Amino acid sequence: MTLTAYIEGIGLLGPGLTDWPSSQAILGGQQPYQPIKTLLPPPALLPAAERRRSGAIVKLTLATGLQAVTQAGLDAASLPSVFTSSGGDGENCHALCEMLASQDRQISPTRFHNSVHNTASGYWSIATGAMSTSSVLAAFDASFGAGLLEALIQVVVDHTRTLLLACDTAYPEPLYSARPIPDAFAMALVLAPERSAQAMAQISVSLVEAESDRLIDAALEALRKAIPAARGLPLLCAMALRQDGRVVLDYLDSTRLAVTVTPC
């Protein structure tokens, strides 16, 4: 069973990676990769009250999602979406658990509503006015694969464009020791059911039992392994080469996603 879709836009933000256009040469191996802490742009699109309340995961996903939608030349309000993240906002979780373990358990309402796993999806819909469905998934280290599959079945079964947003943010100590996610990383893909003028590549995805691809560059490979959302990087590396390719992405245990990439 193969699921086919067309990539119309890419968003990318992570350590040493600021967007897709400027990252292509790095991911294609023509420029060295230099990991520098992820810079999160302010969420300009949000109303002032929401902007004040938004944490790293909101800034990260808004920036990355808008990159992808802008490149695809689409109105974000028109798109359904799939958000996938290994476990949500670690900073916020730490602050809540610290407070709940103290004598004063009066946690802040903003902290609480930011604790839901669909925080990024909620702020995205507020910022863009998108009222269609948003699926919000978590699958630990399999989160990228789970999100890609969910987005593809939306495209194929519902015959609609959709926006995939895979994102993770850094975990502070003491959670970091239990879940060592070192920095923020997000990758967004606009996926379409049919080839259009803005289509960049066709991808065909199937479930396989095979080893997942590793990246040649040691620092990029370290990034792929450290942050679940970055498990999608081999797909972007294949896209950066602008030639036919096939990559195997991490998913569950021994089940992986084989992705055939054909540039348009």
Added chain:
Amino acid sequence: MDPLWLSHFTATSSIGRGLDQTLDALHQHRSGLAPCAFDTVDLATFVGEVAGVDAVQLPAQLADFDCRNNRLALLGLTQDRFSEAVRAASAKYGAQRIGVFLGTSTSGILQTELAYRRRNPVTGALPADFMYASTHNTFSVADFTRRYFGLTGPAAVVSSACSSSAKVFASARRMMAAGLIDAALVGGVDSLCLTTLYGFNSLGLMSEHPCRPFDAQRNGISIGEAAAFALLERTPEQSDDAAVLLLGIGESSDAYHMSSPHPDGLGARMAMQDALKVAGLQATDIDYINLHGTATPTNDAVEGRAVAALFGPHTPCSSTKGATGHTLGAAGAVEAVICALALQNGLLPGGLNTQQLDPTLEVDYLLNNREQPLTRVLSNSFGFGGTNCSLIFGRRAQP
């Protein structure tokens, strides 16, 4: 959409373990809400706590998954011969052809809350026995469930607050329609923890009384916990009259506010309309609506207006949260099972605790049980972040 068959289903909440106890509680108008005595919580509120969760023992090889949420999951999975049904489906279709899509909002965060009380006073480190991945992480309950049954198909947790375990039906439906799987284990598990109790308290959304949905004096939710599951399969050519089918799903986003619904109920209305459209039905085809009905002033006002706008004042409806409490990430699945029981038993469950109906909400809110044959019912689940999902279930046989 092609209707899907709920070949097996089960629910465990504060009103009972499994279907018989749940149905009996609905018939008897029995609420599971009681003054909160959970852990060290010092809030004046009522909760729907499931008895005996801490006595549940996980299999030794899955000991790393031990936490309240997964104990509750196992308690739920082992009622009504549900686990036997999953194993039979695995034998029939193959372990790789069954998906696992579970909703949760809390996951096992209680485990982390407890670990934070035992941090090293010098280094601040969490205790060595704390296992984040298999307990607190949002995926934990789906990972536990697939390992418990040895299922290897696609799996994910859907975590969109209080719509989570309604939206799992949508993921499963698409996976089956795409041909990736032949059956899906869907459901929801949410368990009591300090984050949700103190969190809803901080928002001023928790009642000091057992929650009173659609009451003129309603003043907030009562939190509950639950585990509810269904096995979804393609509708067979032949099935008995009692077969319950998933007929429609509608999903939307409010795009309005993180913790308040759209004032005109626009997102809620879109979800209900879409579910009707997908099912090829009219509003008049729906015999009963299981409301989201959390008993917060805003939710019920907005939902009441949306239901009235779409269905008019004559479609019987009620919220069962006065019985179970608001089971948050498990609510969609619990109420899907209640809808299935309603269809099979011709029971429209009256809402509990409500004394005086809010006269501004022009819907036919049931305060007493009504018994009559039902053909199609709709269930609403809405959540923080403005996420909405409506499900329509129906009986195979049209009376």
